[in-house]
Amino acid sequence: MIGYYVHHRGSGHRHRALAIARELDTPVTGLSSALAPVGWTGEWIELAPDTGPETVHPVDPRAGGRLHWVPRGGTGLLARMAAISAWFVAARPEAVVVDVSVEVALLARLHGIPVVTIGQPGDRRDPAHRLGYDISEAIIAPWPAGLDPLIVDEPNTAKIRPVGTIARIASTDATSARRGGVALLRGHGAFGTDPLSLAADSLRRSGIPVTEITGSVEQISHSLRDATVVISHCGQNAVAEIAATRTPALLIADDRPHDEQRHLARALERFGVPAVVVAEAPSPDRDWAADIERARRFDGIGWNRFTSGDGAAAAAAIISEVAFAGREAAI
Incomplete structure (x- = not known):
């Protein structure tokens, strides 16, 4: 079993999860406060939002700069983390893919579960991202080798695994006549x-x-x-x-x-x-x-x-590799 946490903002995280899940031979359970993407065939656990009336004026939401969003007294945060933890205990996943949340990655690792993080472009050298990358077994980079849009601290650069682009749309090697303007x-x-x-x-x-x-x-x-x-x-x-x-x-x-x-x-x-x-x-x-x-x-x-069309399959291979290592360690 693979757990796959999907960030709720925008639609790209869900589209990517769907493409990767289709390439995995192991059952995949999605965990998100967003709705499951159209075409998702596995279990999908809808989580409580991590906001609420008590987070309008959040207290210490970054835990002194070590995390991104853990406001004190957040009832939504409490409910969602409890639900994720309960699923970890019940399902005993062999690995958890996180796209993206430092807090969920840390929660998984605290349960003894290996973590694969989906990388995002940008300068991610802040303490929270550093922690998330430190505890990850691999950082899947959904872009081609040589693009390098992600900046991390030196110890974690070796964990970055470029797999190529991941899209809902099938890749083509040719262009046809275009009339759409x-x-x-x-x-x-x-x-x-x-x-x-x-x-x-x-x-x-x-x-x-x-x-x-x-x-x-x-x-x-x-x-x-x-x-x-x-x-x-x-x-x-x-x-x-x-x-x-x-x-x-x-x-x-x-x-x-x-x-x-x-x-x-x-x-x-x-x-x-x-x-x-x-x-x-x-x-x-x-x-x-x-x-x-x-x-x-x-x-x-x-x-x-720039794209070969097999990014999702390459990402799935890395996830399977980490899950297999976790399975072997548990024996």
Whole structure:
């Protein structure tokens, strides 16, 4: 049995969990305060939110800087940690995958369960992330080797295992005729002002139609494969799906904790992908139409060196390796 903790913010963590779970031969139980993703076939334990009236003005939520969110007196936090602990005792998992929570990783390890952490881009050298990485057996990096958007302290760099991108959409090695024009692919975890809306509104005022991508996974896949250029943020899952469909892109970094998207954007620029990458906050008078014209000139086949389509399987192999080691140690 594998436990898989899924962060509730946005949708990317759930999409990644679904893709990896499908590649595992061992039963997987999801644990999250978010709903199970469509297509999840295993058990899914819905956890209480870790917020509530008593956390409006939280007391010592970072435990002196060692953790990220453990407000004193948090009844939701108490309920969710108790539920996770009870599942650990009942299910006795061979490993727990954490995407992402330092607190859940620490809880698992305190129960004697080996932990695999899903890495995220950004500067993660704060004490809380350092603790989470210190206690992890492996850090799965859902990006290709050589991209290096994650900064950690030196002892933990050896734990980083790049597996390639992980997407809901099947990867293709070819590009087809594209008739869809400029498309917009949004995420669901944005903070503050949305730079994608600023770019799309400016393009529409310039007379360039922008079609927003919505719908099922199949519809999203079709829209991406048909678009001549897609505008999106620099979230891991958005970039993975764009790469899977070999679509030229305009990628705009959003403000996120630990400069997550800006670190990924800079890494994409260094790596070289068929996209115009806006890593820093754009100026109010940025010429978005010129960016689109630049993006149109890229050949989407350039995404081939960025994604191989087997990232989920490679991640599952690492998880199985850790679980097998845990099983052997228990004998």
